[in-house]
Amino acid sequence: MIRPRSVPGLHVICPDDQLEREDALLTMSALCTAGGAGLALHLRPRRVSARRCWELARALSPISSRTGGWIVINGRTDVAKLIDVDAVQLGHGALPIDAARELLGGDCAIGVSVHSEAEAFRADQAGADFLLLGTIFPTASHPDEPGAGVSRIHGCFGLEAPVIAIGGIDESRVSTVIEAGASGVAVIRAVWGAHDPADAVRRLIAELETSRLRSGIRMRIEVNGKPVELESSGTVQDLLHELGLDSRMVVVERNREIVRRDDLEAVRVAEGDSYEIVQFVGGG
């Protein structure tokens, strides 16, 4: 099972028109870098070929494992298995959770798209690692649906799987859904409709962090095997400062990857991160 708190807060969905673009890889890797560990990039191929999806996932996977973010394949469990991505998203008509788990093993998180409290409850019971709960606000991609409003998020209170709100969410609505109890947001237009998508990702992640902290949700991480709660967000360098450590004297491993000294000020601490901070001591 995936630890629920480690699911990234911002889910950016790449629909067909984005997957088809010639510069897709360039744009998407820029998003991965901008989003770091806080970003789950969903490849959602509907009419796009399996091959195109596989090529993109294969190229993006090493980038996301460096940044600590996730690549999520929507629907195509075959591609997810081949590339060994972080998560698969199961929507309408996809494999059941059990079957997907059997195919993908325990290291691949399973997200399920749900559109009511009842569906959310069933997916949670069936062992989903996170839920994409729609449709919260009216959206261009589902023009016929009125939008359930944040009451649907309230209705999912107490579920084990983190709830990621989807549907008409932009920067101005992030705080509303987080206050309602969502763990994160999924967006399409808020990023792809922006003049600078990478900048939109950065702004959304910053807004998510602010909203969480404003709602009294502390960032929970683990340092040297012990739980640590942070009241503010920041970089790994800020974390070392908070802990009273001199960055020249220690080495930091974040989620089992060494953070190079030059990157300490660039890498942001994300919810659910696990750190090992080591130093030289006497030894033979």
Add this chain to the structure above:
Amino acid sequence: MTLRTLEDLPSGDPLIIAEREFTSRLIVGTGKYASHEETVDAVRASGAEMVTVAVRRVDLDATNQESLLHHLDPEEFFLLPNTAGCFTAEDAIRYARLGREVGLSSWVKLEVIGDQETLLPDTDALLEATRVLVDEGFTVLPYTNDDLITALRLEEAGAAAVMPLASPIGSGLGLLNPINIRILKARLSVPVIVDAGVGTASDACLTMEQGVDGILMNTALAAAERPVLMAGAMREAVRAGRAAWLAGRMPTREWGVPSSPSTGMLG
């Protein structure tokens, strides 16, 4: 430079590992000392240039748990991170990478322990970790047992030196199998550093007299009643043993041979 007197050592007879010259053939560890001050005093008294350190978690609860880097100046000593306490190749590789990230060098004293009671090495895992780390550009100094075949394989895997034990880590039993150590030395091209088991100055001297390139020790100093004094004794012993080896000892005989002339005796 010709070596004629003890004073020609060590400058005329440096220890060379991976093209780097060390003036002292004694390498010392920094574990188990009573204080940082005692560590530094003993290391200085030993004359060692290469000094091993361990990589461990920072203790977040202790306010005054300082890095050894505050006390051992990397300008004065060549710090060699170890992978002590690792029981798998994967762990040892992880520790080696962390040690390198401190930014001093790409050298590692590689230990993969196979048994908690004896602390004897897991030589399969050791070979595997050596291959991976050499491939990643590390200068690997593996701690191993005194087995020739393993030593040859480590050399083949790219180890910069091979470090067989004299006896188990921390045992102080001295050199248990001088013959194996001599065989290793005769057959390997890379330097042979005896690592672990030396207990006192005579052990160190006897070990160096086998012709090995150096000795690595920790507990023999740290667990002595007066560590700084023992460090000085070890410095002298390693130097004496090396000089004796270079000097070429006399052959042994079972019967007495007079040292004074048998002619010119009074009538």
